[in-house]
Amino acid sequence: MSADSPQPESSPPSARKAPGLLRSSAVVGMMTMLSRVLGLVRDMVIARYFGAGAGADAFFVAFKIPNFLRRLFAEGAFSQAFVPVLSSYRETGSVSDVRKLVNAVSGTLGLVLLGVTLVAVVGAPALTAVFAPGFLDEPVKFGLASDMLRITFPYLLLISLTAFAGAILNSYDRFAVPAFTPVLLNLSMIGAAIFLSPLMESPVLALAWGVFIAGALQLFFQLPFLMRLGLLPRPKVDYRHEGVRRILKLMAPALFGVSVSQINLLLDTVLASMLQTGSVSWLYYSDRLSELPLGVFGIAIATVILPSLSRKHAAESVDQFAHTLDWAVRAVLLIGVPAAVALALLAEPLIATLFHYGEVTDRDVMMAGGSLRAYSMGLLAFMLIKVLAPGFFARQDTRTPVKIGVIAMVANMVFNLVLIWPLAHVGLALATSLSAWLNAFLLWRGLRKDGAWKGQPGWGRFLFQLTAANGALATVILWLGQPTSEWLVMAGLERAASMAVLVGAGVVAYFLVLAAVGVRVRHFRHR
Structure with a gap:
């Protein structure tokens, strides 16, 4: 029987031997890197075609509302509640029990999402007024945002079901497929901007249709892989199912605990809509850059450790649970600190390299660079939240978060x-950065107090190694860097080449110093 074949009904669900966390994180990281790079290409295309004007502001609001709810419900509270329950069924139940849970959750979740979607489509103007009250004074921008929201909001239904499918695959250590799936969103939006926008009376509407199409593509892409596991859902609405009730009980408080940073970013959008035109776009472009390392590394590690922590908790392996959390924190520091340093030192050059084309002006670069530097101050905190929160949810503790x-x-x-x-x-x-640090600190203190996180030997040496390597990185960037004014007058290819040399030199310096002070890959292998 192949590793992907359905297991016999009489035996508990099992999967192929689980790979190490470092290897799994690397797989997810590589797939996510591909997605994020295409995401930057997508944003470059949007910036070139639509700049930072009223149309772009309207689209970013129309996209951010369902995208925020996706992160809040689907990839946030739902996944954090569903994966531990599914892991528990997988450890202690039969294949039949797992399938009944999947069927009940898919039917119940689908019905709720359908109802929410219908209400939102009908009430799009009201939603727009709530999330972007500053648009009320500009009827054209407000109307455009409302029209696009009617097109983009069904994305929530489609992508939430995609996240459900991805959570099942992650629980069975099939990390690559869910990590690759977001690539389809970026390809769809790039295609819509280039090929569909010239056909539209209002070109920016093409982006909204690109989002809708992407939702359908992502869902149908994952279904064959669920079929190979023998877990393709047969939806059944069953609120009384024991697993569904457990998930709902965990989800209610988890809405706050896992998605605070997303709520904070949405509050930024609400307030930014009251500032001068362009503010929403400046925040969007800078947030997208700060999310590159967060998505590639922070979310990758969090995705991998949640099923592992859930299984360790179910097996009452307290020491291994604590060891896994310690590993995750060190891995985040190893990548998060240099990423934050680089973003802070290269804020305007990065914005100029990626977005200073077409409708994007010198002023837009400077404004977005300022907010990127502010976001970089909280990048490490955002990443720590991603790996600390699973320490609570894997133990089915949602009250503390x-x-x-x-x-x-x-x-x-x-x-x-x-x-x-x-x-x-x-x-x-x-x-947003300051509140993220407060959030991360309180999560860490709670885990330490509960005994779920215990510092492993070698922290003093590790912090010294980290400081030395980041000092080398900052020195190289400052030595080779050029004033922002020079980046603004460079041609596109010259900016790209200069940035590649600068980033490459910084990366080489960082890892050479890490090697010189004794850091080895084997130190981060963890099964």
Whole structure:
């Protein structure tokens, strides 16, 4: 029987031997890197065709609403609640039990999402007014955003079911397929901008249709892989199913605990809509760049450790649970610190290299660079949240992250109100970073207090190694870097070549120093 063949009904569900966490993280990271690189290409295309004007602002709001809800419900609270329950059924139940759970969850989730989608499509203007109240003073922009929201909101239904399918595949250590799936969104939007926009009366509407098409493509792409596992859902609405009730119980508080950073970013959009035209776009472009390392490494590690932590908790392996969390934190620091340093030092050059084409002006580059630098200050915190939160959810503890989430949200609102007046959109980005650090610290303190996280030997040496390598990285960037004014007048290919040399030199310096002070790949192997 092949590794992917359905198991006999009489035996508990099993999968091929689980790969090491480093190898799994690398697989997810590579697939996510491909997606994020295409995402940057997508944003470059959007910037070239639509710039940072009213049409772009309207689309980013229409896209951000369902995308925010996707992260909040589908990849956020739902996945964090569903994976531990599915892992428990997989460890202790039969194949039949697992299939019944999958069928009940798919039917119940699908019905709820369909209802939410219908309400949102009908009430699109009201939703737009809630999430972008600043657009009310500009009827054309408001109407355009509402029209596009009717097209983009069904994406929530499609991508949430995609996330459901991906959670099943991740639970069976099939990480590559869900990690590759977002590539289809980027390809769809690039194609829509280039080929569909010239055919539209309002060209920016093509982007909304690209989002809708992408949702369908991503869902149908994953179904054959579920079929190979023998877990293709046969939807059944069953609120009384024990697993469904457990998931719903875990989801309610998890909405805050896992998605605080997304709520903070959405609050930024609401407030930015009240600032000068372009603010929403500046925040979007800078947020996209800061999400590149977050998605490639932070989310990759979090995706891999949640099923592993859930199984260790089910097996009552306390020491291995703590060891896995410690490994995840060190892995995040190894990548997150240099990424934050590089983004802070290269904010405007990066924005210029990727987006300074077509409708994007010198002023847009400077404005987006300021918010990117502010986001970079919180990048490491965002990544730590991604790997610390699973430490609670794997143990089916959702109360603690809720309390922490509420504290962080309140802090973000206070920071927003304090910083928006002197710093405008940059203040909103800085407030998000500050609240993320508060969130990460409280999560870490809670895990340490519970004994779920225990520092393993060697932390002092590791921090020294990290400091030395990042010092070398910063030195190389400052030595080889050029003033922002020179980046603004370079041709596109010259900017790209200069950035490639600068980034390449920084990466080489960082890893050479890491090797010189004793860091080896084998130190991060963890099965």
